[in-house]
Amino acid sequence: MRLLSSASSLKRQLAIATLVVLTLLGVLVAGGASLLFERIQARVMESRIEADAERVLAAVRRGPDALYLDQTRLDAAYSRPLSGQYFVIHFNDTKWRSRSLWDSELPAVGTADAFVRAPGPGGQQLLLTTKEFYRFGQRFSITVASDYGPLVKEFRRGLYTFTVLWVAALGAALLAMNLWLGRALRPLAEARRQVAEIQAGTRQSLDDDAPIELAPLIRQVNALLAETHHALSRSRQAMGNLGHALKTPLAVLYTLVDREEIRANSELRDALLLQLQQLSQRVGRELGQTQGAAASGTREPFVASRDLPAVIDALRRAHHRNLRVELVLKDDERWPLERVDLLEVMGNLLDNAWKWANSHIQVKMETEPDNWLIQVDDDGPGIADPAQRQRALQRGLRLDESVAGQGLGLAIVRDVVEAYHGKLTLGHSVLGGLSVCIRLPRQRGLAKSGDPG
């Protein structure tokens, strides 16, 4: 019952259905065949024993003084004890029995010309009939019997062979069906793989050249994806607009706080600035999250040799001092990471390094077997205490720290790194300052889906 009710496996359900159908079919065929066989066998036996009765009558001869039975005209089987062929002849008050009957009797047959089945000597299964004839002016009643047991045995053997073959065929059918089904379900596995790719961000929709049974489902999934994508980008856009709309009033507030009246009251000004900074950091961070490439769906690879100098150039203009920036780019292949995201990471890391460095920044980008490695070192004061380095990465502490001028501006960087399932670590640099190290797994997305098989 549990097998039948289990809806979890199509294969199992189909196997059960096949098993039930083929078994029923087998039973029906076998039953029909044996019924048919019995009827044919009965006909053949009946006409045979009728003929036997006539042949027995033909063996009754008139002798010189009385009637006698001509043994030469009788089948040899009638003389062999318990041979399975028997007769009994009644006429007048005389009763002749075949020698084969030995010391047993034939069961009585009620009416003439009827066919009766009855157990015979030695467990034989007999078909009997009684015929009445007029010969030599006398009335003869001849009962003939024949053992049909061997025939039944033969049939049973045939039926057994048939059953064995049938079960073998059943097994073969199940095996073949399993293989076929495996092949037929392959598009499902393919679809699953494509869904994983969508999740990983390397694909936008499912291929719709699937079998006709699957195609409607795939079209539906694609429609759903498109709709979700649309809704998502609309809400992101709305959020982006909100964030950007907030920035100008924030800028106004910053200039208002700078007015003489407020400058005069430094306590009020500090409190206002604190709130303003928290507000603008919050807005900036949320915008960073809605505008990352993972969110916006733009696809353009980061090319370190082209994009890093642009970032450094922007920083040279923004900061009022010039630093030596050393680029160590191994394997300057196109990194399959989004340019928008990596620009955000590199921009913020370098901006941060620029604030603290004395004169020298080193940027290292290289591929490891499993990761993309980004490392930014500076020769600034760094963070000596490992516990404090740990603290700098903790959530929630960041805002307060940055207000106090200790901020690392790493919030947006950390958001991007988290979106890529990467790791951000702070360490002591060989240059003497802080070393920020980011490792982004190369198998992005697959790790997320959990089951790479």
Add this chain to the structure above:
Amino acid sequence: MRLLLVEDSVALADELLPRLRAEGYACDWLVDGRDARRAAFDENYDVVVLDLGLPGVNGLDILREWRDASLRLPVLVLTARNSWSERIEGLNAGADDYLGKPFHPDELVLRLRALIRRSHGSGAAPLLKVNGVVLDEARQCVEVNGRDASLTGGEFALLRYFMLHPGRVLSRWQLAEHLYDLESERNSNVIEVHISHLRDKLGKGIIETRRGQGYVFRGLTE
């Protein structure tokens, strides 16, 4: 220094303009990008502060148009769109600097100062030093022979303009063009008064008069 502020937020412009004027900039303010597009060609601005999210037209398109027309005017982009990719897009479009909103007004002033210095080939030192004259732009005072001399707003703006164009002959018309915004009355006598005050404070030889041509900043070395 003539400065064009292109900003559609009235509140922000209202706050920024007095601050920028106090820094010695002669400021014009435009809200509409289409007006700004023409104004950059029609007037002699020394620097533009350009918002990108303008009604009617994208600030980046205006910037590209200016650069395509070989307008080498220094432009500082002031925008809410300040992700790094947007920042680099802005710089690639021809912006000389890029400042994201919200910003601290001091930051804008510092960036403008650095931008103007850079566009005139001067270094990024905190003080502007030309031919022995040291101008402190933050305090708006000048140092001559080891002592500070205070300057009025008009004197400061004039001296800074001279110091950013050392050795060049500047006509009275040219000076007025770069020191007064569109709304001010351009009275060249005022410039003459400022020059005579500067000569009083810094010595006669600091600004040379070229009759019929204009003035040349000489400084103290000669």
